[in-house]
Amino acid sequence: MNLKDSELKELKQAKELLENPGLAAKITNYIGMPLEKGMELLPKDWNGKIVKLTHQAITKSADAALFTMKNNPGEKSSNIWHKATVAISGGAGGFFGFAGLALELPVSTTIMMRSIADIARSENHNLNDAETKLACVEVLALGGKSEKDDGTESGYYVTRALLTQQITMAAEHIATNGLGKEGAPALVKFFTTISSRFGIQVTEKAAAQAIPVIGAAAGASLNLLFIDHFQDMARGHFIVKKLEKRYNPEFIQEQYISISLN
Template sequence: MLQNDASCNVYPKIGTAMSLPALNQDEIKFVHEAARFLDNPGFAMRAMNLLGQPIDALQKKLPASVQDKIGGLVQKALQTALVAAIKTVPAKSEKPTNWRDAVESSKKSGRIHTATVAVTGAVGGLFGLLALPVELPLSTTMMLRGISDVAGHWGMDLDDPNVQLQCLYVFTLGSTQSPSDDENDSAYLGSRIAFEQIIRSASTYMAKKSAKEILRAIDTGAAPALMKVIARIARSFELALTEKVLAESVPIVGAVGGATINALFCDYFGQAARYHFGLLHLEKNHGREHVQAEFANARLIKKATRV
């Protein structure tokens, strides 16, 4: 049975893998799927394939003033989404009792929120860049709710500040930019290492404060550790968002295309959440070393097939 541990240590300690059971075939398959998804180019490549236009060509069409404005909008949108998450933590529901149920229920949750966010994309397609200040906080908040639902299906405690920040962290997984310049290193695992300490610091701060105090601190910028992690996540999310805005700026997109792009955007993060929290769940049950070694093995197999 999937456990919803109140401590919900989403970063399992290293050194316990040998005393835990080995991964079964379904779990190994999931890890390999996760490696293919999380270490591949993100949302932009999928959107550009859909539209048939290269990202660099679209980049020239986006006004510099808009590019400058996106950064501030992204950070504000993430703050708005986190505030909404803290205020409206979903009621705890009965968790799936086996691995396959967890996989399937997390897929279903992602699809439901994808359909909802598509509506805001239609608005963005109709009004273009003018709608961004309104559409972005709304769609980001709805996507974060979808990501949180996926986390819940994996047995994560949504009252835990660490889990709430892990949900926000999923927004960093939509960019093609990697914290590592070495193609032999995993972009996903490298990203987790890069964010691990600042997420710990921010969640420690949040654990010592009431929801009201946290909300006030976000509003006033009085929580350096928390604002730091939001700013770092915003920088990564900004890249993915810019790619989305570029896709929506194509003249033929319009309302229908805008809904499609937003659905694609939300679906990407829903899948990223499913694999991210699924891996964390496996690490808790089987040990971090075992799961990450299998993740690395999947990357080696993929690399070998290219030769």
């Protein structure tokens, strides 16, 4: 069994997107200083607040975004439009500084979730399918390449492995009850895990916005970095999942790991 040349090219593109430097590296490069400076300015109780804030943002955005998009598999995604709208929300959040994040995050997360679903649809995934809906939410847990990753184990597949069982159980629940029943144990566990990982990246963004020199214009730019990162993660993720449907997950994982990006 072998991939076609076009499929191998797609898989390499996916790996290039998924194994790119994480959001923290991109933000650090943009603001020109270590994120640690911003981390020191965050409130001491920020960790507890971010978990609650991201959980609310994700559950509300999933319901608002995933159930209002038309299911037209293969339709081209509108990446630029979503970037423009999330930049506007980021500008408003940046204008009000750190305090504006609580108001801005649910809006930007909903826009990003719609963009992620739009990309899934463009890669011929069925948005009416429970696993596709969960795969859209799963994208928010993808952080890009970490310094801890080695040549044999990608951060992408480590995250996938962490969520596999939770997604299976959550998909079974959604197929029967829908995504709105978030009180179900399977969904609570899934959304909590996603919120925890997404919260790390929201904290990095908040740390940058906490630095006094970051204003409204920079807030918009940070949101562009934010959505650009998750659009890349979504494109790579749904290319991989598309190929998994044609072949099988184990085979695609082997092919993915064997691809050299050097």
